[in-house]
Amino acid sequence: MDDATIRFTVDGIEIEAVAGQTVIEACDAAGIYIPRLCHHPDLAPAGQCRVCTCTINGRNGAACVTPAMQGMVVENETKPLNDDRRAIIEMLFVEGNHPCVYCVASGDCELQALGYRLGLDAPKQPYLWPGRPLDTTHPDIILDHDRCILCSRCIRASRMEDGKTVFGFEGRGIAMRLNVDAQGGLGETQMAAIDRAASVCPVACIVIKRDSYKVPNGKRRFDVSPIGSDIEAKRMPRT
Amino acid sequence: MSLLDIDERILELADLVDLDRSPFDDKKAFDRPVDVGFIEGGCANEYNVRTLRDFRRHCRILVSVGACAINGGVPAMRNTIGLKECLEAVYLGGPTLEGGGMIPNDEDLPLMLDRVYPSHEVVRIDYFLPGCPPSGEAIWEGLSALLTGREPALPYQLFKYE
Amino acid sequence: MTEGHDEAARQLVAQFGFDRSRLMDIVQGLQRRFGHVSDDAVRSIASALRIHAVEIEDMVSFYAFLDRKPRGRCRIRLSRTPVSMIKGMAAVASAFEAALGISVGETSSDGAFTLEWTSDIGMADQEPAALIDTTVLTALVPDDVPHIVAALRDGRRSAGVGPVLPKAGVRSSLVQPGPLLSGGHDNAAGLQAALCREPVKVIEQITASRLRGRGGAGFPTGLKWRLCRQAVGEEHYVVCNADEGEPGTFKDRLLLSEFPDLVFDGMVIAGYALGSRHGVLYLRGEYAYLLDDLQAVLAKRRQLGRLGVAICGTIGFDFDIRIQLGAGAYICGEESALLESLEGKRGAPRDRPPFPTERGYLGQPTAIDNVETFACVARIMEHGAAWFTASGTAESTGTKLMSVAGDCKRPGVYEVPFGITVNELLDLVGAADAEFVQVGGPSGQPVAPKDFGRRIAYEDLSTGGSTMVFGPQRDVLEIVLQFADFFVDESCGWCTPCRVGTTLLRTGLRKVIAGQASLEDIATMEAVAGTVTRMSRCGLGQSAPNPILGTMRSFPHLYEAKLRADADISGFDLDKALGEAIKVQGRQPVPEEG
Numbered sequence: 001m002d003d004a005t006i007r008f009t010v011d012g013i014e015i016e017a018v019a020g021q022t023v024i025e026a027c028d029a030a031g032i033y034i035p036r037l038c039h040h041p042d043l044a045p046a047g048q049c050r051v052c053t054c055t056i057n058g059r060n061g062a063a064c065v066t067p068a069m070q071g072m073v074v075e076n077e078t079k080p081l082n083d084d085r086r087a088i089i090e091m092l093f094v095e096g097n098h099p100c101v102y103c104v105a106s107g108d109c110e111l112q113a114l115g116y117r118l119g120l121d122a123p124k125q126p127y128l129w130p131g132r133p134l135d136t137t138h139p140d141i142i143l144d145h146d147r148c149i150l151c152s153r154c155i156r157a158s159r160m161e162d163g164k165t166v167f168g169f170e171g172r173g174i175a176m177r178l179n180v181d182a183q184g185g186l187g188e189t190q191m192a193a194i195d196r197a198a199s200v201c202p203v204a205c206i207v208i209k210r211d212s213y214k215v216p217n218g219k220r221r222f223d224v225s226p227i228g229s230d231i232e233a234k235r236m237p238r239t
Numbered sequence: 240m241s242l243l244d245i246d247e248r249i250l251e252l253a254d255l256v257d258l259d260r261s262p263f264d265d266k267k268a269f270d271r272p273v274d275v276g277f278i279e280g281g282c283a284n285e286y287n288v289r290t291l292r293d294f295r296r297h298c299r300i301l302v303s304v305g306a307c308a309i310n311g312g313v314p315a316m317r318n319t320i321g322l323k324e325c326l327e328a329v330y331l332g333g334p335t336l337e338g339g340g341m342i343p344n345d346e347d348l349p350l351m352l353d354r355v356y357p358s359h360e361v362v363r364i365d366y367f368l369p370g371c372p373p374s375g376e377a378i379w380e381g382l383s384a385l386l387t388g389r390e391p392a393l394p395y396q397l398f399k400y401e
Numbered sequence: 402m403t404e405g406h407d408e409a410a411r412q413l414v415a416q417f418g419f420d421r422s423r424l425m426d427i428v429q430g431l432q433r434r435f436g437h438v439s440d441d442a443v444r445s446i447a448s449a450l451r452i453h454a455v456e457i458e459d460m461v462s463f464y465a466f467l468d469r470k471p472r473g474r475c476r477i478r479l480s481r482t483p484v485s486m487i488k489g490m491a492a493v494a495s496a497f498e499a500a501l502g503i504s505v506g507e508t509s510s511d512g513a514f515t516l517e518w519t520s521d522i523g524m525a526d527q528e529p530a531a532l533i534d535t536t537v538l539t540a541l542v543p544d545d546v547p548h549i550v551a552a553l554r555d556g557r558r559s560a561g562v563g564p565v566l567p568k569a570g571v572r573s574s575l576v577q578p579g580p581l582l583s584g585g586h587d588n589a590a591g592l593q594a595a596l597c598r599e600p601v602k603v604i605e606q607i608t609a610s611r612l613r614g615r616g617g618a619g620f621p622t623g624l625k626w627r628l629c630r631q632a633v634g635e636e637h638y639v640v641c642n643a644d645e646g647e648p649g650t651f652k653d654r655l656l657l658s659e660f661p662d663l664v665f666d667g668m669v670i671a672g673y674a675l676g677s678r679h680g681v682l683y684l685r686g687e688y689a690y691l692l693d694d695l696q697a698v699l700a701k702r703r704q705l706g707r708l709g710v711a712i713c714g715t716i717g718f719d720f721d722i723r724i725q726l727g728a729g730a731y732i733c734g735e736e737s738a739l740l741e742s743l744e745g746k747r748g749a750p751r752d753r754p755p756f757p758t759e760r761g762y763l764g765q766p767t768a769i770d771n772v773e774t775f776a777c778v779a780r781i782m783e784h785g786a787a788w789f790t791a792s793g794t795a796e797s798t799g800t801k802l803m804s805v806a807g808d809c810k811r812p813g814v815y816e817v818p819f820g821i822t823v824n825e826l827l828d829l830v831g832a833a834d835a836e837f838v839q840v841g842g843p844s845g846q847p848v849a850p851k852d853f854g855r856r857i858a859y860e861d862l863s864t865g866g867s868t869m870v871f872g873p874q875r876d877v878l879e880i881v882l883q884f885a886d887f888f889v890d891e892s893c894g895w896c897t898p899c900r901v902g903t904t905l906l907r908t909g910l911r912k913v914i915a916g917q918a919s920l921e922d923i924a925t926m927e928a929v930a931g932t933v934t935r936m937s938r939c940g941l942g943q944s945a946p947n948p949i950l951g952t953m954r955s956f957p958h959l960y961e962a963k964l965r966a967d968a969d970i971s972g973f974d975l976d977k978a979l980g981e982a983i984k985v986q987g988r989q990p991v992p993e994e995g
Binding site: 045047048049050051053060062065066067083084087088091092094095124125126128149150165166167168169170171172173174175176179180181182183 | 752
Binding site for chain 3: 322
């Protein structure tokens with residue numbers, strides 16, 4: 001162990017991190033899955049969804065934006081935290097319009113997958129039925145604002161990965177919306193279907209046309225094993 | 240209908256329960272209080288609300304079964320549009336209409352609600368069985384749990400919203 | 402093309418040195434001139450700053466006092482708070498609606514007026530109050546309104562001096578001064594004393610005084626300054642948080658209007674102690690009427706050598722202060738959101754670490770302190786740490802400025818020693834029959850009579866000073882609902898639990914008030930409140946459920962009295978749900994059988 005190695009515990013398991021890593025990055029590398037939604041390994045963290053909140057040294061903090069520190073005590077897989085995480089997923093389901101039944105992302109949707117993993121049998125809060133407009137101005141991409149969960153992945157990817165800044169937010173509070181860099185909709189922006197921003201959406205807000213329903217039911221990303229299984233497999237290889 | 244997907248276990252079920260009111264027998268009213276009620280579909284009109292309230296009054300345990308009961312499902316697609324606009328689009332401006340149309344307004348047709356409501360926004364619901372539809376396996380798990388007095392617990396492969 | 406917007410935008414961008422971080426000043430210049438920030442203006446700013454239009458829209462759309470579409474040439478904003486409502490705001494609002502011929506939320510057809518609600522404007526002791534553009538009107542009664550509207554139609558509002566509009570004036574709020582607010586305040590005594598010491602000795606003195614942040618969070622000021630001084634950066638910044646947005650508070654307004662030199666002295670002392678050359682005072686948009694006076698104070702200080710180069714003759718200590726005007730967003734009182742706003746962005750809080758002392762304004766070490774904290778600093782340097790610790794409690798030294806309003810005989814600012822009980826404070830203000838006291842604003846604690854023996858102190862009832870008193874005739878749940886509305890309006894939207902949770906809590910509370918909630922609904926509300934408290938990103942969300950959770954604990958009987966008898970039938974309103982169909986189809990539902 002050299003000086004740059006940081007050691008801390010997650011639910012009693014000691015793991016190692018290198019300086020500069022966040023808690024979630026260190027846990028991913030160590031095969032410990034922390035539920036998350038707005039976080040994406042290729043993008044700078046934004047701390048928006050709060051699903052990855054852990055109890056760190058006795059205080060709640062988002063694992064995606066908390067730097068790993070020597071001697072930290074992190075609680076992750078606890079009932080109270082998973083109850084709160086499930087409550088956040090439920091909030092997102094009722095805030096937007098997420099009809100899995102006829103959604104192109106079903107089986108491949110991270111919101112849905114977290115609902116499954118965390119055991120959300122049904123959202124019980126009143127649905128808000130937002131009725132946000134559908135943007136079909138782009139020849140290759142549909143933007144369904146009703147399904148947006150305001151995770152900012154596309155905003156970050158467009159700015160940092162694509163160098164385009166096609167997306168931003170608009171408004172505040174419950175009226176906050178995803179906005180595009182043109183008055184006439186996505187079709188008037190620099191957006192292209194091959195952009196990173198088009199592929200990082202965790203739900204079906206950004207949908208590439210003529211590319212749906214290619215994977216049969218039963219073989220989709222989350223059909224057989226829960227979200228996070230790939231990370232956990234690093235720790236407990238299948239026998 | 241996916242209840243029938245439990246296949247031969249329906250015989251086992253028939254030994255365990257008495258069916259009081261269901262679409263199978265087309266019986267419209269309860270004769271007595273019952274232990275378990277299964278609700279499918281959301282509330283789209285006044286008749287649905289009255290039926291659901293009637294179920295709540297007669298059932299000790301009420302279970303919301305499937306996507307429509309849980310979130311309104313496909314019928315709830317109209318929720319972000321508005322009732323008036325929907326009726327007008329279908330009955331006054333539909334592409335197959337010839338020579339104008341009219342919004343059906345027979346007294347025998349229940350009035351529609353402003354939007355489609357999930358059942359738990361109308362009455363208290365005890366359990367939820369997700370899926371569109373829930374598989375026979377999931378229904379069997381839910382039923383057998385309730386009949387044996389344990390909490391239903393669906394394994395990952397049965398826990399689906401679609 | 403909107404006439405003149407392109408040119409004005411380019412001029413403003415040039416005036417602020419093509420500096421993206423001054424976007425707030427740029428768009429405020431356009432808002433003042435044209436009443437909104439048009440699409441053309443956005444495009445021009447974007448091209449002049451070489452950024453994307455979507456970034457400007459992101460920022461502008463965040464603030465309540467910035468518009469993307471033209472509204473009325475005159476903006477009338479009525480303060481909607483529990484205090485304004487008990488003082489008769491509803492009747493004043495109706496009078497405005499009648500005089501203007503529009504409803505609240507509308508713009509008159511000739512484009513002359515927009516009438517709207519706004520959150521607390523810092524006038525709780527003089528409600529009902531309104532903002533007409535930047536002019537503050539106080540103690541309004543319905544009979545004032547025709548005269549105000551007539552004066553506005555005559556164009557008598559731009560005279561600049563004197564109360565041209567009826568009730569255009571803010572009276573002094575100071576009822577009871579204490580050590581902080583006694584003695585000279587424009588002789589720079591504290592500043593002179595500080596400059597005689599080594600900077601580190603100044604920090605030691607502040608540490609010895611055990612001064613804690615007066616905004617309510619109570620972080621030790623000496624420790625904050627030490628951390629900031631130690632942090633490595635190209636520049637160090639001193640920021641004064643004058644975004645006093647907590648409903649019910651107005652003590653910073655008093656300090657800024659009557660003791661500004663005390664506050665500025667404190668900032669200069671901080672600049673000296675931290676090795677900083679730049680101070681910024683972030684003034685809430687609602688206090689824009691103070692801006693000219695504060696600029697005049699700064700100008701005079703520059704003449705007197707109390708700002709600028711070699712302050713008070715101290716070679717090598719150069720420091721100046723600029724004022725940044727906010728634009729109507731409560732969240733910007735949260736220090737990291739304030740920094741984002743100061744950098745010309747939406748006021749979304751930052752994740753910490755890094756803390757502002759390490760990476761704050763423009764990524765540099767920054768000390769952000771409350772207006773009152775800086776005033777305390779100046780006095781501590783003037784009189785010494787021991788003088789300061791002589792009042793208060795062991796954990797909460799010194800005195801506290803309390804803004805008291807509502808059902809009390811003498812509303813205003815009271816300087817009281819920390820440790821005073823709620824009862825003692827209520828006696829001072831003349832509120833013997835108080836039934837409900839909200840200490841610390843909506844994000845603070847609702848206190849019932851059984852708890853009036855509790856103390857105002859960081860170790861008990863921690864507060865920035867807002868104290869709203871309600872008598873026995875008030876409907877506690879209606880007040881709580883107004884607080885719930887406030888958090889829905891002011892949530893920044895960045896994180897899920899606060900953005901969605903505040904709306905769900907309000908929906909739940911409405912259901913309770915309508916008599917439609919069951920015990921299970923109350924339990925659900927409690928669960929949501931818990932999630933919002935535990936999972937939100939910043940203090941706003943973490944404290945947003947306080948009014949609901951606090952009154953559930955302190956006034957459980959009020960909730961119980963509202964529970965519906967039939968718990969099986971939820972609060973579904975069939976008549977309401979059928980309303981649209983009845984209208985569209987022109988017939989009534991079939992009556993229910995049995």
